[in-house]
Amino acid sequence: GAVVSQHPSRVICKSGTSVKIECRSLDFQATTMFWYRQFPKKSLMLMATSNEGSKATYEQGVEKDKFLINHASLTLSTLTVTSAHPEDSSFYICSARGRTVYEQYFGPGTRLTVT
Amino acid sequence: LAKTTQPISMDSYEGQEVNITCSHNNIATNDYITWYQQFPSQGPRFIIQGYKTKVTNEVASLFIPADRKSSTLSLPRVSLSDTAVYYCLVGERNSGNTPLVFGKGTRLSVIA
Numbered sequence: 001g002a003v004v005s006q007h008p009s010r011v012i013c014k015s016g017t018s019v020k021i022e023c024r025s026l027d028f029q030a031t032t033m034f035w036y037r038q039f040p041k042k043s044l045m046l047m048a049t050s051n052e053g054s055k056a057t058y059e060q061g062v063e064k065d066k067f068l069i070n071h072a073s074l075t076l077s078t079l080t081v082t083s084a085h086p087e088d089s090s091f092y093i094c095s096a097r098g099r100t101v102y103e104q105y106f107g108p109g110t111r112l113t114v115t
Numbered sequence: 116l117a118k119t120t121q122p123i124s125m126d127s128y129e130g131q132e133v134n135i136t137c138s139h140n141n142i143a144t145n146d147y148i149t150w151y152q153q154f155p156s157q158g159p160r161f162i163i164q165g166y167k168t169k170v171t172n173e174v175a176s177l178f179i180p181a182d183r184k185s186s187t188l189s190l191p192r193v194s195l196s197d198t199a200v201y202y203c204l205v206g207e208r209n210s211g212n213t214p215l216v217f218g219k220g221t222r223l224s225v226i227a
Contacts (some may be wrong), residue, residue, distance in 0.1 A: 004158075006158075012193055030193075031211075032211060032212050034214045036118070042216060043202070043217045043219050044159070044181035044217040045217075046214050046216060049212055050213055057212075060220065075178075081158050090158065093158045093159075095158075095215070097211070103149065103164065104161075104214070104215050105161065106151075106159045106160070107158050108157055108158050109156065109157060109158045111156065
């Protein structure tokens, strides 16, 4: 099946700093990428949807100026958490779908801890 | 998107067959049923997808009755490594920009 990678797998940062998470589709062109957030013992919550070359569409309640999403190519999307605070600590998961890849394939996730 | 309902949790002993049922009363004609598995601190993994009747792969079987208002994921002879959260999702197969929306899932605990 299609492979989606994320980097880093785990990151710890200080409050007030920014963190960038990369999401790559390794063997297919991802026309659409999705970003989810998951808190402990909870389900995945959709944050935003991005199409290659265009601005991301954010879900209600997700601050677009805080969670910057860039989908500059068909294989790479980035999520930047700006001015991170402890409440942003969570598990961030990206997902991708392509023109011929019907299923949504998920990355392994990135554990963000803000101290 | 059709809403799904599934049990919050299930327990099973190793070696048993586990059946997880999902209700999706408002499923649309073009909707497929897809199941994902998620281990702690990992992204969800696609297990199986079906439209009607029965689908089987090397991991599981998916049973879908004629009215398609429910589906059952069957895991044969589970092992401890099958302990995970299982999500049932319903939506169009090639839905482009439409993301998968996850419900609460079923937390399966396999006991030795």
